[in-house]
Amino acid sequence: MPRYALLIEYxxxxxVGWQRQETGPSVQQVLEEAAARVARGAxxxxxxxxxxxxxxxxxxxxxxxxxxxALDPGRLVEALNFHxxxxxxxxRAAACVPQSFHARFSAKARAYRYAILNRRARPALAMxxxxxxxxxxxxxxxxxxxxxxxxxxxxxxFRAAACQAASAVKTLDRLEILREGETVLVFxxxxxxxxHQVRNIVGTLKLVGEGRLSPQDxxxxxxxxxxxxxxxxxxAEGLTLTAIRYDPDPFA
Amino acid sequence: MPRYALLIEYxxxxxVGWQRQETGPSVQQVLEEAAARVARGAxxxxxxxxxxxxxxxxxxxxxxxxxxxALDPGRLVEALNFHxxxxxxxxRAAACVPQSFHARFSAKARAYRYAILNRRARPALAMxxxxxxxxxxxxxxxxxxxxxxxxxxxxxxFRAAACQAASAVKTLDRLEILREGETVLVFxxxxxxxxHQVRNIVGTLKLVGEGRLSPQDxxxxxxxxxxxxxxxxxxAEGLTLTAIRYDPDPFA
Numbered sequence: 001m002p003r004y005a006l007l008i009e010y011x012x013x014x015x016v017g018w019q020r021q022e023t024g025p026s027v028q029q030v031l032e033e034a035a036a037r038v039a040r041g042a043x044x045x046x047x048x049x050x051x052x053x054x055x056x057x058x059x060x061x062x063x064x065x066x067x068x069x070a071l072d073p074g075r076l077v078e079a080l081n082f083h084x085x086x087x088x089x090x091x092r093a094a095a096c097v098p099q100s101f102h103a104r105f106s107a108k109a110r111a112y113r114y115a116i117l118n119r120r121a122r123p124a125l126a127m128x129x130x131x132x133x134x135x136x137x138x139x140x141x142x143x144x145x146x147x148x149x150x151x152x153x154x155x156x157x158f159r160a161a162a163c164q165a166a167s168a169v170k171t172l173d174r175l176e177i178l179r180e181g182e183t184v185l186v187f188x189x190x191x192x193x194x195x196h197q198v199r200n201i202v203g204t205l206k207l208v209g210e211g212r213l214s215p216q217d218x219x220x221x222x223x224x225x226x227x228x229x230x231x232x233x234x235x236a237e238g239l240t241l242t243a244i245r246y247d248p249d250p251f252a
Numbered sequence: 253m254p255r256y257a258l259l260i261e262y263x264x265x266x267x268v269g270w271q272r273q274e275t276g277p278s279v280q281q282v283l284e285e286a287a288a289r290v291a292r293g294a295x296x297x298x299x300x301x302x303x304x305x306x307x308x309x310x311x312x313x314x315x316x317x318x319x320x321x322a323l324d325p326g327r328l329v330e331a332l333n334f335h336x337x338x339x340x341x342x343x344r345a346a347a348c349v350p351q352s353f354h355a356r357f358s359a360k361a362r363a364y365r366y367a368i369l370n371r372r373a374r375p376a377l378a379m380x381x382x383x384x385x386x387x388x389x390x391x392x393x394x395x396x397x398x399x400x401x402x403x404x405x406x407x408x409x410f411r412a413a414a415c416q417a418a419s420a421v422k423t424l425d426r427l428e429i430l431r432e433g434e435t436v437l438v439f440x441x442x443x444x445x446x447x448h449q450v451r452n453i454v455g456t457l458k459l460v461g462e463g464r465l466s467p468q469d470x471x472x473x474x475x476x477x478x479x480x481x482x483x484x485x486x487x488a489e490g491l492t493l494t495a496i497r498y499d500p501d502p503f504a
Contacts, residue, residue, distance in 0.1 A: 010376050010377070011376055011377050090376035121261075121329060121344045
C-alpha cells in the first residue's frame with residue numbers, strides 16, 4: 001500500500017476540530033470521505049499530525065494515508081480537492097512517503113500563530129480569525145513574560161483538564177510576539193504541545209499585556225502546577241496551525 | 253449640524269456594494285440605518301468616498317455624515333458599531349470635521365490592494381478574499397507592463413461600459429506588484445479611478461503574468477481606447493479599498 005503525506009489548509013469555523021466526533025463534521029472525516037472517493041474502496045484512515053480543536057485554523061496541517069494503488073501526487077491533490085467540494089479545506093500538496101513515515105509520530109516540531117486584533121473597533125474583515133482585545137497591549141511586558149516560558153518546564157498550569165499527555169513537561173522552543181499594524185501575533189513552536197497549551201499561554205500573556213499580571217508573575221504560575229494559577233484560555237478562532245516539521249521535509 | 257468623518261472596514265461579501273440599491277443590502281444603507289439609531293431622528297445620509305462594487309472589501313473606506321447633535325467621536329464609534337449588530341462592517345474611527353469636508357470631493361487619492369492566490373491548490377482560508385490563479389505568474393513581466401500604465405493616460409480600454417466619469421483620462425500614481433508567500437499583491441493608487449479600472453488592469457496584468465500578453469502589448473491596448481482590447485475584469489472578491497487620502501488627514 002503506497003503511503004502519501006498531505007499538506008492541508010482549513011478554516012476551522014464550521015468543524016468540530018480535526019478529529020472525528022459524534023457531534024458534527026470534523027476535518028478528518030471530510031478528508032476521509034474525499035479520500036474514499038479517490039480510493040474507490042474502503043475508506044482510508046487520514047492520520048493527522050496535530051489534533052486541532054473546534055474553530056482552530058490550519059495553514060500547514062500534515063496527515064498521512066495509505067491508498068490501494070499508486071497515484072501521481074499532483075493528481076492526488078487535484079482529486080482530493082475536487083471531492084472536497086465546497087468544504088473550506090484545501091490540500092496544498094501531496095508526497096509519496098515510506099511506510100515508516102507517520103504524520104504524528106515522525107513530527108519533529110509543531111508551529112502555531114495566534115492573532116489578536118488589538119484596537120477599539122470590532123473586527124469586520126478579520127472576524128472569526130482573531131481574538132478582539134480592545135486594551136492596547138504592552139508588547140515589552142508580554143515579551144518579558146514569554147522569556148520565562150521558553151525552554152523546558154512543567155506546563156501543568158497551562159494544560160487543559162482533558163489533556164491526555166503522559167507528562168506535562170514540555171520544551172517550548174519559540175514564543176515570539178510581533179505587532180503588525182493593529183494585529184498582535186504570537187508565534188509558538190515546540191516538539192509537541194499539551195491540550196490548549198498555546199491558547200492558555202496566550203490568555204495569560206494577554207493579562208500581562210493589559211498590566212493585570214506582571215512578567216514576574218510567570219515563574220510562580222509555572223511553579224504552582226495548577227491550571228487556575230494561569231490566565232483564561234484564549235478563544236480558538238485566533239489560532240492557526242502554521243507548520244509541522246519533519247526531517248526530511250516530505251514536501252521539499 | 254456637526255459633521256463627522258468615519259473610517260470604515262467591511263467584508264464585501266453579502267453586500268450589493270457601497271451604494272444603496274433596490275437589489276439588496278448595501279454598506280451605505282446598513283450604515284445609515286445604524287446612524288438613524290444614533291441620531292434618533294431622520295436618517296442621516298452617509299456619503300462615501302469610494303463607491304465599491306458588490307463583493308469588494310474595504311479596510312479604509314471614508315464617509316461623512318451630519319448629526320443633529322454633537323457627540324464625542326469615540327462614543328459615536330461605539331454607538332455605530334453597537335447598532336451595526338452582526339453586519340460585517342466596523343467603524344474604526346470617527347472625527348469631527350468642518351462642513352467643508354466632503355468624503356468624496358475632498359479626497360486627494362484612493363488606494364487599492366488586489367490579492368491573487370497564485371498556487372495550484374484552491375483557497376481555503378483565503379476563500380472570498382483572493383482571485384485564485386493556478387499558473388505561476390511572472391512578476392517581472394507584470395512589473396514591466398505596469399510601468400506602461402503608470403502616469404496620465406486615457407484609460408478607456410480599462411473602463412466599464414457603465415462608467416459615468418466625464419473623462420477617461422486619469423493619472424495612475426502607483427501600480428506595484430509584490431509576492432508575499434503564495435499571494436501576489438497589486439497595489440494601485442490614483443486621485444480617482446474609473447469604474448472597474450483596477451479590476452480591468454489586474455485582469456490584463458494577469459494575462460501578462462501568464463505569458464498570454466507581453467509588456468509591449470500594453471501601449472497599443474491603451475491607444476486602442478476600446479474595452480475589448482484589454483483583458484477581462486478580475487473578480488471583485490480579490491479587491492480591497494485600503495485608504496482614502498485627505499490633506500489634512502481627519503483621523504490623524
